[in-house]
Amino acid sequence: MAFYDKPAEISAFNAKFEAQKIAFAPVAFQVARCLLKFDILKAVDDAGKQGISLSALTDKLDTSEYGISVLLDMGLSMGLVWQQDDNFILDKVGYFLLNDDMALKNLDFTHHVCYQGLFDLDKAIETGTPAGLQVFGDWKTIYPGLSQLPEEAKRSWFEFDHYYSDHAFPEVLALLFEHKPKHILDVGGNTGKWSLACTKHDENVNVTIMDLPGQLNVALANAKAAGVGDRVHGHETDLLDESRTFFAGADTIWMSQFLDCFSKSEILSILKRAADVMTADSRLYILETFWDRQPYEAGAYCVNATSIYFTAMANGNSRMYHSKDMMRLIQEAGLYVDQDTDDLGLGHTLLACKKK
Numbered sequence: 001m002a003f004y005d006k007p008a009e010i011s012a013f014n015a016k017f018e019a020q021k022i023a024f025a026p027v028a029f030q031v032a033r034c035l036l037k038f039d040i041l042k043a044v045d046d047a048g049k050q051g052i053s054l055s056a057l058t059d060k061l062d063t064s065e066y067g068i069s070v071l072l073d074m075g076l077s078m079g080l081v082w083q084q085d086d087n088f089i090l091d092k093v094g095y096f097l098l099n100d101d102m103a104l105k106n107l108d109f110t111h112h113v114c115y116q117g118l119f120d121l122d123k124a125i126e127t128g129t130p131a132g133l134q135v136f137g138d139w140k141t142i143y144p145g146l147s148q149l150p151e152e153a154k155r156s157w158f159e160f161d162h163y164y165s166d167h168a169f170p171e172v173l174a175l176l177f178e179h180k181p182k183h184i185l186d187v188g189g190n191t192g193k194w195s196l197a198c199t200k201h202d203e204n205v206n207v208t209i210m211d212l213p214g215q216l217n218v219a220l221a222n223a224k225a226a227g228v229g230d231r232v233h234g235h236e237t238d239l240l241d242e243s244r245t246f247f248a249g250a251d252t253i254w255m256s257q258f259l260d261c262f263s264k265s266e267i268l269s270i271l272k273r274a275a276d277v278m279t280a281d282s283r284l285y286i287l288e289t290f291w292d293r294q295p296y297e298a299g300a301y302c303v304n305a306t307s308i309y310f311t312a313m314a315n316g317n318s319r320m321y322h323s324k325d326m327m328r329l330i331q332e333a334g335l336y337v338d339q340d341t342d343d344l345g346l347g348h349t350l351l352a353c354k355k356k
């Protein structure tokens, strides 16, 4: 990690400007979203290097002249567009907002899942509960409610989750199958994407998905539809209930983007229960995005911002961890890290653990 280890080199004058940007950050966010939603940025992009005037944009688009002008003027201040004479021209940040799929997924998730609930971030911090989640329902954590979220929130939650894991899965699949697993326990298997990838990769492997009932039903239906229903099995559980033990028939345990859904004490309890069903030959794989292991500062920014989703919306007590915290918990649970691989997928780390 080559960032966050020295004070910013910035003048007081510019630092004061940065403080104003933070004060108006939700405004900037919603302006960016509207410039995308109403195709204004796209129309500016389509106009190329010579750009396009406000009146030409008004003729072209369904949005009012007032709407376009007020959004684009803020777009100038945000560096999304620049102006030459009367024409607006797309600038670099605007280009990436329009074309970078990670920025689009993050924006979509922030708007549909987090935005309203973030109003209650202070209450979440004070109470250690996901106080923002009440905008969607009365669940203790977001996970039992995932399949019942409003349509747009549900779509963007799954797209966000899958965007990150989909990028990592092809690379980690090869690493996992180096050890020729026969039966994989996919803990928090969600919609079954990993189980389907494993059963496609190896025609003999079996997978048992352990998850809450809502997700498990969807995952098993997906496995059946993919023709691998006989090799993808279900084990319904709620791992917040410490009396629930792990499925014991697997040689390999897989936890992808899973432990970040739990507090440190919950992780310790989960890892101890995993260790209880492991033998000296078993392997437990943990795939996570640790903020300190990101190759670029942009990655650490996204990972730390995602932590706040866990605080306000998901459960009020979990986060994207520093890798040292996870290492301590792994040790305390009676396991050790046998293999530690960074820079997989989009800033993912794979920890292969064995029993001490």
Ligand SMILES: C[S@@+](CC[C@H](N)C(=O)[O-])C[C@H]1O[C@@H](n2cnc3c(N)ncnc32)[C@H](O)[C@@H]1O
Residues within 6 Å of the ligand: 143, 161, 162, 165, 187, 188, 189, 190, 191, 210, 211, 212, 215, 237, 238, 239, 240, 241, 255, 256, 257, 258, 261
């Ligand atoms: C962030 S998703 C990870 C999905 C998938 N493993 C991936 O990499 O894309 C977390 C998963 O953990 C499950 N989960 C959350 N809380 C749980 C609990 N208390 N018991 C069992 N599963 C839980 C959720 O239902 C969800 O499927």
